[in-house]
Amino acid sequence: EAGVAQSPRYKIIEKRQSVAFWCNPISGHATLYWYQQILGQGPKLLIQFQNNGVVDDSQLPKDRFSAERLKGVDSTLKIQPAKLEDSAVYLCASSSQGGTIDTQYFGPGTRLTVL
Amino acid sequence: AQRVTQPEKLLSVFKGAPVELKCNYSYSGSPELFWYVQYSRQRLQLLLRHISRESIKGFTADLNKGETSFHLKKPFAQEEDSAMYYCAHGGEFSGGYNKLIFGAGTRLAVHP
Numbered sequence: 682e683a684g685v686a687q688s689p690r691y692k693i694i695e696k697r698q699s700v701a702f703w704c705n706p707i708s709g710h711a712t713l714y715w716y717q718q719i720l721g722q723g724p725k726l727l728i729q730f731q732n733n734g735v736v737d738d739s740q741l742p743k744d745r746f747s748a749e750r751l752k753g754v755d756s757t758l759k760i761q762p763a764k765l766e767d768s769a770v771y772l773c774a775s776s777s778q779g780g781t782i783d784t785q786y787f788g789p790g791t792r793l794t795v796l
Numbered sequence: 797a798q799r800v801t802q803p804e805k806l807l808s809v810f811k812g813a814p815v816e817l818k819c820n821y822s823y824s825g826s827p828e829l830f831w832y833v834q835y836s837r838q839r840l841q842l843l844l845r846h847i848s849r850e851s852i853k854g855f856t857a858d859l860n861k862g863e864t865s866f867h868l869k870k871p872f873a874q875e876e877d878s879a880m881y882y883c884a885h886g887g888e889f890s891g892g893y894n895k896l897i898f899g900a901g902t903r904l905a906v907h908p
Contacts, residue, residue: 684839685839721805721900722900722901723800723882723884723898723899723900723901724840724882724896724898725898726895726896726897729895737895772840774840784842784845785842785896786841787839787840787841788839789839790839
């Protein structure tokens with residue numbers, strides 16, 4: 682089966698600019714996750730979708746970050762305006778079931794550099 | 797708050813030597829623990845989960861509730877084991893669903 686797709690793979694922007702990331706999960710997977718991984722740290726969950734509904738966005742900086750999952754398939758994560766501390770790899774993952782822990786399949790990530 | 801601690805940023809061993817990657821967690825309930833691995837230029841992927849009690853690529857991990865640990869072990873390291881290893885805990889509920897909390901990771905370097 683095709684894996685989780687993400688684009689772009691790399692992005693360099695200046696602070697205060699806007700940026701958007703796209704994710705296409707594995708076909709049929711109900712649950713989609715966005716993680717932020719800062720250099721030297723493990724992935725941190727930003728937002729979790731079950732189909733097209735948000736089940737957890739407790740660690741999403743909502744003053745500047747937003748995410749949506751239209752029609753319960755693809756998802757976009759947006760940062761507006763970006764800050765220097767947003768420099769990180771943004772990982773998208775998907776899993777087949779919601780409500781229980783199951784294997785999460787990760788995309789290749791988008792490396793964001795904010796100058 | 798729930799936490800996963802991996803005390804070593806880097807573990808360097810020679811081929812054929814035993815390997816133990818340490819992981820400690822803080823959680824009062826029944827833990828769900830995982831090891832994820834990221835090989836060079838590859839995606840983060842599941843290595844094993846404690847509930848399966850399986851051995852993957854020669855690696856095993858035993859849950860020790862008394863010590864709140866879930867160390868990853870392999871008796872004889874291979875060069876292809878060189879990678880970044882992340883311990884993760886999935887016991888915390890949020891919005892009715894489990895969420896994964898990752899440790900900071902340990903880089904394993906196996907030298908010939």
